[in-house]
Structure formats: C-alpha cells, structure tokens
Amino acid sequence: MKVTIICSDSIHPVYPYLEQWIKQNIKSHDISIYSSITDIEKGGDILFLISCTEIVKKPIRDMFRYTLVLHASDLPEGRGWSPHIWDVINGKDTLILSLLNAEDGVDTGDIWQKRYISLDGSELYEEINHKVFEAELELMSWACENIDDSKAKKQDTQSSTADYHRKRTPEDSRLSLDNSIEEQFNLLRVCDPKRFPAYIIRNGQRYNIKLEKVNDE
Template identity: 65%
Template sequence: MKITVICSNPKHPVYKYLENWMQQNSQTYDIALLTTVKDIKMAGDILFLLSCSEIVRKSIRNLFSYSLVLHASDLPEGKGWSPHIWDVVNGKNTLTLSLLNAEDRVDSGDIWQKKIIKLQGNELYDEINHKLFKAELELMSWACENIENAIATPQKSDVASYHRKRTPEDSKLDVNQSIISQFNLLRVCDPQRFPAYIEINNQRYNIRLEKSDDK
C-alpha cells in the first residue's frame, strides 16, 4: 500500500509524530511524508492531510483511492480553524477527532471514523498535543487497515458550526481579569509560536506556564 502524508510546516509539533509513525510502519507500507502537494510524484492508495494549509484540488485527490483529512472536532460542529484550541478555551474536557474525506468545500466530506479524547483539565499545550497527535496516528493506522471494508457517513449540514482562524492576538491575556478565568487560554498557548502575553505601559511581556514538581 502506498501512503502519502502532507503536513505543510515541518516545524509544526505534529511533524515529529508523523516521522515516527512513518518509521514504525515503513516495513508494512510505502510511505512518503511531504510538505507540499507539488512534491507528489505518483499516484497512491491513501493521501493523509494533517495541518495542511494548502487547498488540495480534485485533480490531486483523484491520484489516490482515498484522500483523508484529520480534523479535531465533532463534525459537522467545529468546522474551520484550530477547533480543539477553541474547545479547550471554551472549557471542554472532551475533544473529538474526525477522519473524513477531503473535498473542495473544507471539512465537508463524509466521515469514516471518530475518536474521543478525554482531558483532565490540567494538561498544558504539549500534553494536549500529545493526546491529540497520538489519536491522529491511531486513526491513520485504522484507515490503512480497515478503510477498504468500511463505510463513510455523510455529514448533517443543518447542524454545522464554524471557527475562525486564530491569530497571535488571541493569545493576549486581560490584565484586569483573574488567572483562573483565563487558565484555559494559558493552557493552549504555544510557547514557541503563539505565546501567551500581556501588555502593560505599552510593553509586551510573554508568559510561559509550566507545571511544577513541587506539591
């Protein structure tokens, strides 16, 4: 089976997970991990799109038997950008990961499988990522092993909801609000790419939240 995986940014935290998955499955599948559709050289069986910022046209998708997207929401709710971040910020401790067909309309494809990810409410950014990325790899493996004998389910368009794209300004804390009221925002801020910050007297201060071993 020929598998192609596209993740647009090699600095994205999921990329190393994808590299490990490729190494672990290299004896079973012929796997190519790419950062752009321009590097696709031949047809294959499954195309996986994870954190892919490109629009993958039908002409590319037709090169594969299945073109699949992993989206971290309970579709059709939570279409759009960074759904699991919005969910945590809004206080949810249960995330849903959907495996669906890639289509021209973003996040509109039939759904093959869903996976529930439970949080305790104290996980920080990297810990949330670990649980999410682990679930993504599990769904990728499921697809490779089962998709030819599975049936996808169409989405119900009447219950759809959408998230806008987050910006660095979404990591700004309100200095007049309590820490506890903004704790979920602190938890999900990427300390490297989108750190939490405050502004006082026209000066920006980045804030990093770390767990302490002290009880």
C-alpha cells in the same frame, strides 16, 4: 499500501509524531511525506492531510483512492481552524477527532471514524497535543488497515450545529490585565510557548508568559 502525507509546516509540533509513525510503518507501507501538494509526483492509495493549510482540489484527490483529513472536532460542529484549541478555551473536557474524506468544501466530507479524547483540565499545551496527535496516529493506522472494508457516513449538512472557526492569530494569545488568571487559565493552557506564547502588554511593553507544571516531591 502506498501512503502520502502532506503536513504544511515541518516545524509544526505534529511533525515528529508523523516521523515516528512513518518509522513504525515503513516496512508495511510505501510512505512519503511532503510539505506541499506541489511536491506530489505520483498518486497512490491514501493521501493524508495532517495540519495541511492548502485546499486540495479534485485533480490531486483523484490521484489517490482515498484523500483523508484528520480534524479535531465533532463534525459538522467545529469546522475550520484549530478546533480543539477553541474547545479547550471554551471549557470542554472531551475533544473529538474525526477522520473524513477531503472535499472542495472545507471539512464537509463523509466521516470514517471518530475518537474521543478525555481531558482532566490540568493538561498544558504539549500534553493536549500529545493526546490529540496520538489519536491521529491511531486513526492513520486504522485507515491503512481497515478502510477498504469500511464505509464512511455522510455529515448532517443541515445540522444547526455546523459552524466554522476562524484562523487563530498571535494576537489570540494576548491576556487581559483586567481579568483574573482563573478566568484566562484555559487560554494559558493552549498557547504554544514557542510559536505563539501567551503575553500581556503593560505600559506599551510586551511580556511573554510561560505556564509550567511543578510536581511537588
């Protein structure tokens, strides 16, 4: 198969996982990866949109037999931005990853597959990412091997569970001085320590906070 991947940010933590997947599959498929749809010169079989911030319109999608999105929610619930981050903050211990068709309406396409990701409540940012990204690679491989023999299912567009998450901002990593660590533990877990670290502001001074596991010997 001729496979194209769009990942908008080369420093996104998923990027090394995509590079790993390409290395493992390059002998079986013709694979290219770009940071923008403007870099696409030719169509192909599958266009994967992984952490892609661009809206990919129909003329681009029509260059490929399938244009697929990986979205970490139980669609139609949790459309929009960073759904698994919001889920962890809200206390969920199971994340759901959906493989769906890209459409003009964000996260509204037919669904091919879902994967369930269990959390025990102790995982920190990188560990959560690892579980989500490994599931993404699994679904990418599934698509390359099975999509021609499978059928996607339509989303329940009338479902009362359909909702949209807003885009998170650095301010969403701010902790409250008035709330306990226990109350804010899930927020601490999902803050990207490099790009969007947790922080507090006290007497006008900002302090970044890093949560790190320590294994007792």
